[in-house]
Amino acid sequence: IACLVMYLFAEFDDAANLLAANPDATTxxxxxPVEIPKNQHGRPQEPGREEDDELLGTDDSDxxxxxxxxxxxxxxxxxDYYQTFFDxxxxxxxxxxxxxxxxxxxxxxxxxxxxxxxxLYGPFWxxxxxxxxxxxxxxxxxxxxxxxxxxxxxxxxxxxxxxxxTTIYAYAWLVPLALWGFLMWRNSKVxxxxxxxxxxxVCVYGYSLFIYIPTAILWIIPQKVVRWVLMVFxxxxxxxxxxxxxxxxxxxxxxxxxxxxxxxxxxxxxxxAVGCLAYFFDAPELDIPAPIIPAHNGTTVVTKSx
Amino acid sequence: FPGxxxxxxxQDIPVEGEITVPVGSNSPDEDYxxxxxxxxxxxxxxxxxxxxxxxxxxxxxxxxxxxxDWDLWGPLVLCVALALxxxxxxxxxKDDGGPQFAEVFVIIWFGAVVITLNSKLLGGTISFFQxxxxxxxxVMPLTVAMLVCRLVLLxxxxxxxxxxxLIVVGAMFAWSTLASTAFLADSQPxxxxxxxxxxxxxxxxxxxxxxxxxxxx
Numbered sequence: 001i002a003c004l005v006m007y008l009f010a011e012f013d014d015a016a017n018l019l020a021a022n023p024d025a026t027t028x029x030x031x032x033p034v035e036i037p038k039n040q041h042g043r044p045q046e047p048g049r050e051e052d053d054e055l056l057g058t059d060d061s062d063x064x065x066x067x068x069x070x071x072x073x074x075x076x077x078x079x080d081y082y083q084t085f086f087d088x089x090x091x092x093x094x095x096x097x098x099x100x101x102x103x104x105x106x107x108x109x110x111x112x113x114x115x116x117x118x119x120l121y122g123p124f125w126x127x128x129x130x131x132x133x134x135x136x137x138x139x140x141x142x143x144x145x146x147x148x149x150x151x152x153x154x155x156x157x158x159x160x161x162x163x164x165x166t167t168i169y170a171y172a173w174l175v176p177l178a179l180w181g182f183l184m185w186r187n188s189k190v191x192x193x194x195x196x197x198x199x200x201x202v203c204v205y206g207y208s209l210f211i212y213i214p215t216a217i218l219w220i221i222p223q224k225v226v227r228w229v230l231m232v233f234x235x236x237x238x239x240x241x242x243x244x245x246x247x248x249x250x251x252x253x254x255x256x257x258x259x260x261x262x263x264x265x266x267x268x269x270x271x272x273a274v275g276c277l278a279y280f281f282d283a284p285e286l287d288i289p290a291p292i293i294p295a296h297n298g299t300t301v302v303t304k305s306x
Numbered sequence: 307f308p309g310x311x312x313x314x315x316x317q318d319i320p321v322e323g324e325i326t327v328p329v330g331s332n333s334p335d336e337d338y339x340x341x342x343x344x345x346x347x348x349x350x351x352x353x354x355x356x357x358x359x360x361x362x363x364x365x366x367x368x369x370x371x372x373x374x375d376w377d378l379w380g381p382l383v384l385c386v387a388l389a390l391x392x393x394x395x396x397x398x399x400k401d402d403g404g405p406q407f408a409e410v411f412v413i414i415w416f417g418a419v420v421i422t423l424n425s426k427l428l429g430g431t432i433s434f435f436q437x438x439x440x441x442x443x444x445v446m447p448l449t450v451a452m453l454v455c456r457l458v459l460l461x462x463x464x465x466x467x468x469x470x471x472l473i474v475v476g477a478m479f480a481w482s483t484l485a486s487t488a489f490l491a492d493s494q495p496x497x498x499x500x501x502x503x504x505x506x507x508x509x510x511x512x513x514x515x516x517x518x519x520x521x522x523x
Contacts, residue, residue: 079426085427088498093501
């Protein structure tokens with residue numbers, strides 16, 4: 001609840017600041033975003049500062065900040081307030097998922113797909129699916145790896161579901177919270193052109209986790225090389241979505257802080273993937289049947305000698 | 307009123323008649339009258355309602371009877387039966403066993419609540435308890451599957467028994483999902499139906515997974 005209150009105040013503060021700075025922001029017409037691809041074609045190569053300003057222009061961010069402030073006007077203890085976060089249609093959710101899996105270079109996921117309508121449906125259900133996919137795939141993969149062994153007795157390993165749930169939901173909500181707090185703090189020191197609301201950050205993180213669902217299913221294949229290739233591949237895809245989203249937000253800042261922020265984002269993302277692979281999926285070549293036979297001989301020899 | 311001065315009512319004419327209000331069958335007065343009926347009637351009425359809903363789940367048609375008179379007895383009975391049957395799984399280690407009673411209970415009820423909240427937040431017109439009722443009753447095919455699995459496992463556990471269990475659980479999972487979708491899909495806005503059906507699919511998939519991976523000690 002405190003987070004929601006902080007977010008609301010931040011939204012209203014932002015809106016008030018931006019309106020004071022640009023009193024005629026409201027006169028910009030709605031079809032401004034349509035002109036943006038034209039400008040981009042005019043300057044194809046290096047996305048310079050100027051072009052990015054037009055791409056994520058001050059007017060656009062003014063408008064979206066104001067629209068975001070106007071939309072969520074119901075008080076946060078009513079049901080209608082939360083309904084505004086589920087105001088998406090099927091095709092919108094599918095588009096956002098597609099945007100997270102196929103990152104278009106130079107296009108920002110938040111501006112392109114979310115457009116001041118962040119939803120909580122995607123992050124919540126993608127995380128839920130990921131939790132169960134990892135638990136089920138891990139269980140299946142362990143079953144196949146240990147299948148031929150005589151001493152193996154199948155166990156469902158149900159506890160791991162709760163561990164997976166805690167980890168993934170903590171990552172999907174606490175890391176955006178920390179990142180949002182950090183960006184707000186930097187915003188108070190350095191005037192950034194681009195700033196994201198808390199829900200938009202949660203949205204980006206939630207949708208960026210989608211690529212891990214097919215990856216987790218493919219991790220059933222008990223080959224170390226295959227698993228690591230899959231992990232690097234999915235890390236590149238979802239990491240690039242995150243980088244392209246957050247780089248414009250920290251770029252105006254001190255160079256070292258900007259690089260450190262983006263590096264931390266990527267590091268945490270990689271840590272999640274590696275941790276899940278290590279904990280839920282046993283290593284493929286774990287036990288070799290040959291040592292069991294000499295051990296039996298060894299013990300019989302020992303008992304005989306006694 | 308001068309014209310009315312002549313009107314008078316003779317004292318000899320008796321005023322008689324009946325003043326009664328016909329009691330309709332839907333008036334709340336009827337509830338008081340059920341106090342006098344035998345206990346067997348009361349119980350049988352509720353049991354018949356529950357039984358009718360079970361039949362509706364077995365032959366899912368788009369009927370509104372399941373939605374109108376919701377009750378949570380059926381889901382409770384099914385949930386407890388399923389959780390009890392999932393006991394006695396391989397519990398040699400605390401960490402690796404199957405779900406405990408409380409975990410099954412929580413998953414079913416918490417999952418149903420979350421799905422209901424999800425459909426209401428997406429703009430569904432169904433009420434909270436009606437949706438819980440439908441989701442709970444549609445667990446029935448999976449409870450039947452659990453029963454069949456336990457019986458098959460009594461006969462032995464091998465590849466053949468696994469294949470039988472897989473087929474049975476798969477068929478019942480499809481039945482559950484289709485039955486609940488048939489009841490719930492109409493109350494959703496048309497361009498968000500898939501968004502509402504997917505969590506239901508996930509919910510029954512998780513329950514089916516718990517049933518399929520049940521291995522006796």
